[in-house]
Amino acid sequence: MDAAVLAVEALGKSFGPVRAVDDLTFEVHPGRVTGFLGPNGSGKTTTLRMLLGLVRPTDGRALVGGRPYGDHPVPGALVGAALEATGFHPGRTGLGHLTAYAPQVGVDRARCREVLELVGLGPAGDRKVGGYSLGMRQRLGLATALLADPPALLLDEPxxxxxxxxxxxxxxxxxxxxxxxxxVLVSSHVLAEVQHTVDDVVVIAKGRLVHASSLAELAALAGVSTYVETPDPAGLAALCAQRGWVAAPRDRGTQVDDVDAATVGAAAHAAGLELHQLTTRGADLEDVFLRLTGAAS
Amino acid sequence: MSPTAPTLNRFGVALLAEWRKLTSTALWWVLGVGMAAYLAFMGAVLAFTFAAAPPSPDTPAITGVDAALAVLGTLNAIGYVFPLLVGTLLVTTEVRHRTLTQSLLVEPRRGVLLGAKLVVAAAVGLLYGVLGVVGLLATSAPVLELVGDGIFLTDPAVLRVLGLGILVTGLWAVLGAAFGAVVPNQVAAIVAVLAFTQFVEPIARLGLSAVDSLSGVAAFLPGAAADAVVGASLFGEISGGGGDLLPGWAGALVLLAYAAVLTVVGRWTTFARDVA
Structure with a gap:
């Protein structure tokens, strides 16, 4: 099996009476950016921590390249991870942080400098982390993940x-x-944040899988709609009724569902209806995301 | 197995990583310099006390090599809180600053991480022992040479006390790291270390030695066990001889037993938990 495939199999985790992750199964493949999505508290971080051996699963397995993370000879060189709650010692410099963790992933000091440059922290590497902004800490976390040039990356809300x-x-x-x-597995609680980055999506809510597909397949679930503004709303309403279109007021105009702009425009032209705006509204992924995650609650 | 994965001596690289974690913040040298400075001050005070004490009918004056031994034997009794703290902090800072996650990402075998911390604690403890000796000698040697009978640095008994003092300082650091594994909350751990060393144990030793049937128990307290290793104690001098101390080797075993028990407890509590 490819060393860089991440697989979660019937994974479950209970914290006392709370079921944080339940019967979760999905795979993450190389060569693609996969978005791991779900509202806050949906079990994303717990799942990532189980993949990395930090949290012990109650049920099922979480595997890296077919084996538990901790069973690899140099796991930190196989998966680079930047987890949200990971801390830095405020009294340590950025470079000091990296050199402390370098021996165990098999890299030298020169590589530490290199990754600092790579994430845009070059000159700041000699300053103490206590003076870093949140963004700089994110970059240092990413630099730590990249230290060993790993074939798999796992980033929590980067x-x-x-x-x-x-x-x-x-x-x-x-x-x-x-x-x-x-x-590349990237978690987020806001789909819009990773919408332009990811190829695949894995959506969870309440610890359970609600959707896993390519982004294109997720977008197909959203359908299309057309936004129309006209000085003659009554005329537009009549036109929609005549064609059997579902229309609803939106913003300062009307939204017509499941019809593209060209069709609405042609119909309005034929009916002699004056239009001031006619726009195809792209798939609203955030709506789909909220629908998927909301349905589980 | 991943074909490209480098093979590493996991314990070796863990030791290097722990050493770098320790030396990449200011704590280790601040505590080390603090220990040397404190012992330099106490060394001067004690050397003057022994060398310049007026003759008294009750207590015979401590002179000659005994004065040198009395001063240099205080390395453990006065300085042991420093190695204990540095050892404790070696573990608790990882919890306080949440770096434990990253440490376990690069070394998921938790026993390896804890083991490396214990070894590095021993190393920095021995280093603190040397710093403490340097501090003690820096002031007590000139005072005893000028006002007293000399420092007797080539005397085997003096060298033995210094060597054992350094050894026991190393043991204190190991004990500190093991304690940190049991009490990972940094503030709680520091308060507990200070409270135990400054109040609980001294009072317990006085109290236990006052009761005949319990006086043997006091020898098993960690401070008393450490005194036994060195074979000299400020406490012993004050209370008129350390007659209740264990043999030196037994004192070392008692300290190691404390460290072993704390390590096992820490390994199966703090180091067994989910890191969330």
Whole structure:
């Protein structure tokens, strides 16, 4: 089995009476960016921690390359991970942090400098982490994950605290890493945040799987709609009724579901209806995401 | 097995990582310098006390090599809180600053992580022992040479006390790390270490030695066991001889037994839990 395939099999975890993760099964493959999505508290972090051997599953298995994480000879060189709650000693420099963890993933000091440059922390590496912004800490976490140039990356909410420029940079960087053939798993509680980055999505809610597919298949669930503004709402309503379209007021105009802009435009033209705006609204993934995760609650 | 995975001596790299974690923050040298400075101060005070004490009819004056031994034997009794703290902090800082996650990502075998911490604790403890000796000698040697009968640095008994003092300082650091594994809450651990060393144990030793049937028990307290290793004690001097101490080898075994029990408890509590 490919060393970089992450697999979760009938995974479950109970904390006392709370079922944090329940009967969860999915796989994450190399060469793609996979979004691991779910509302806060849906069990994402617990699942990631079980994949990394930090939390012991109550049921099922979480495997890296067909084996539990801890069974690999140098696990930190196989999977680079940046988890949300991972801390840094405020009195240690960024470089000091990396060099402390370097021996156990088999890299030297020069590589530590290299990854600092790679994540845009070059000169800040000699400063103490206590003075870092949240965004800089995110970058240092990413640098730590990249230390051993691992074939798989597992990043928990990596966009948190990054400025818009940083988010664009991260997006390109993750795409680049996946294009090199790596497995990239990125968790987020906001689909919009990773919508332009991911190829595949795994959606969980209340600890259970609610959806796993490519992003394109998820988008297909959303359908299309057309937004129309007209000075003659009554005329538009009559047109929709005549054609059997579902229309609803939205913003300052009307939203017509499951019909594209060209069809609405042609019909309005034929009916002599004046239009001021006619726009196809792309698939609203966030709506689908909320529907999927909401249905589970 | 991943074909490209490098093979590493896991315990070796864990030791290197622990050493780098320790030396990449200011704590280790601040505590080390603090220990040397404190012992330098106490060394001067004690050397003057022994060398310049007026003759008294009750207590015979401590002179000659005995004065040197009395001063240099205090390395453990006065300085042991420093290695105990550095050992404890070696474990508790990882919990306090949540770096334990990263440490377990690069070494999921928790026994290896804890074992490496114990070994590095021993190393830094021995280093603290040397720093403490340097501090003690820096002030007591000139005072005893000028005012007293000399420091007798080549005397086998003096060398033995210094060597055992360094050894027992190393043991204190190991005990500290093992204690940190049992009480990972940093504030609680520091308060417990200070309270035990400064109040609980001294009072317990006085109290137990006052009751005939319990006086043997006091020898098994960690401070008394450490005193036994060195064979000299400030407490012993004050209370008129350390007659209740164990033999030196037994004292070392008692300290190691404390460390072993705490390590096992820590391994199956703090180091067995989910890290969330």
């Amino acid at each position: 966009a948190n605290g990054l400025d818009p420029e940083g988010i664009v940079w991260l997006r390109g960087f993750l795409r680049h890493l996946a294009a090199e053939g790596r497995t």
